[in-house]
Amino acid sequence: MRMRLAALIAGAGLTIALPLCAHHAFQAEFDAKKPIHLQGVVTRMEWINPHAWMHIDVKNPDGSTASWMIEAGTPNTLFRRGFTKESLKVGTEVVVDGYQAKDGSNTGNGRDVTLPDGRKLFFGSTGTGAPDEAERK
């Protein structure tokens, strides 16, 4: 049975080709009802698995500083895109939009991390070097 292109695209209710339990861990760790929006300075970057961790210092309104740990993804993907552990320098200003840990600690997931000018952190990727990437261009 041949299907027309349009019908294919219109098939909106399709399931995503993801394993059944991709990242439910985040729902167990972080609270959708505790959104965070932080602007801070990178003090350390741990390029580790299963999640990289960005440590930032955030200035509170009263002038005090709070240290936060922000959870990110697997560094392997970024390394394959050409980034290295030098790619995020200590002192870089970042804006973190995410959710706080359920236990209320200064831990959050970096749902959306940008530079102050709005560009996504680690923007301008050159692709993962995955086998078919070249073919697409």
Added chain:
Amino acid sequence: MSDRLLSRKRAQRNAVAALFLSHREAAASCALVSGFALAALIALPVAGQSPAVAAKAAGGAAKTGNWVASKTPDGQPDLQGIWNNGTVTPMERPAELAGKEFFTEKEALAWEKQVLARTNRDQRAPGTVQDVARAYNDIWWDSGTRVVRTLRTSMVIDPPDGRIPPLTLQAQEAQRARAELRQHPAETPRDRMLAERCLQFPTSGPPMTPYVYNNNFRIVQTKDYVAINIELLHDVRMIPLDGRAHLPSNIRLWFGDSIGHWEANTLVVDTTNFTNKTSFRGSDQNLHVIERFTRIDPETIVYRFTIDDPTAFTKPWTAELTMVKSPGPIYEYDCHEGNYGMMNLLKGARAEEKAAAEGNQK
């Protein structure tokens, strides 16, 4: 690479894959192959092969389709290198594609586009659990951007409707119990998934199926072993070729016990002796996996696996996907040593319980 060449290469792979498909499947493939296929079958450029490899291939090789398979120094078909199996092709054929076994080139491109648009994690739905689950920016993810190279609409090829056969009642019950564990705050790590515990990832299996990133494998061959280094998580499947018997049934392994042998250009791997700690789509400790690795061109291995587990599935089933040559490298995936997430998850669970208890007291 131009669309024309892309289309021709896909047609080549499709036609070659048809060689070891059933007649019915082959007929279906051929019906969908574009007019370029005929021209493509005439002369196959072995792009990417060095002169040395090409010379070896010419020297002592068998033919698979029109590609002259190269051999390792020990004379085995050469599967060596780094391979990636990420894809946007789903395991099961969606209802909307019922009866449609293959995409055309054009349909495949359209499919890829819409899947990537739909799954892009930079889409936000602030304040929702779904938004939390998307976790972080899209650049951190890497589950694949292309359909499988055979242009199939699902990985499952048998049953022919592309759907996994129903689970037995006991397997359904076990699956329900596992899912239930994850609904409430984790009491111990054993309530969570193996990947969250840094114990094992779906990429390693067997069978080896793609995950949300790091879908990379390195195959190294010697006279006596095929070794598969799996990035998630720094595992090596050591597959002996000496025809030994399986381990006694009281020895159960996370990866099962794999024995390999060659059938012409196909590596066949038979695995039994699983534990009850892993479950592949509902499988149990009686899982028996038969994998077939066939390299059909310099850049493609067709990977087919049959699941035979009569206490879990009402009948055996078979799936197929492609492993594509990758520049790599494989990066060491240290996991347990930095698993702050598990600590946070448990602390979060205790906080949730505390909040619920305090809420009840009001």
Added chain:
Amino acid sequence: MRSPLGGWPISFAAAAVCAIFVLSARAQSPVYKAPRTADGKPNLNGIWQAVNTANWDLQGHTAQASHILSLGAQGAEPGGVGVVEGGEIPYLREAFAQKQKNYANRFQDDPEIKCYQPGVPRATYLPFPFQIVQSKGVILISYEFANATRTIYMENAPDSPTDYWMGHSVGHWEGDTLVVSVTNLDDRTWFDRAGDYHSDALHVTERYTPISPDAMNYEATIEDPKVFSRPWKISLPLYKHLEKNARLMEFRCVEFVEDLIYGPYYKHPVVAN
């Protein structure tokens, strides 16, 4: 009868004979030449294991009672003469204080306890086998302990973007010896259970030399100017597993240490003694 030259000719002759004997003995002394793989390299494929107490303590040590009373003789530490050439590890004076602190806290702080990957060279002399799988471009070493894995690049080694628990290994052949340079080792690994440690400046050079069909000599030179006053070396044999159908078993110990690491956070907390 005395020669006109006195005893000279006889002593000279004797010395010459001795020299010839010694020189020819050297020339004839057999250097084992390992069988070759199909691509002409010394064949190191196989399942290997060290048989010594280096994992307890690289330096010479006598047996000690168990730290855990209820384990009795099972938990006691066996003695060993040590594998360090020259006997002592040459710590910098300031760095030695840390070793002593590690030793005092070894039953809590040894990363082996938490099933952390052992690093190099410790992975080689853990009491577990490992398997070498050799091809032209890479040599894989798969260790039974914690399914640790090393890829030794024999050509086209990529750069290492960060540090890893099993480091970054680049190898080449010197005659029949596989020489491996290991860098980018995570500084949290220890060399043994006695608290011998290193910094992020560690550079290990390994040498694997076949000495018979079923044995290799293993040497590792340790360089770490932040911790040691000079490079130092360990040396030990590795023995091939000869049993039919020899294989690595699984020792996926992460599962075994969950209660130890996460126990305090369980709904019903579990705390180690």
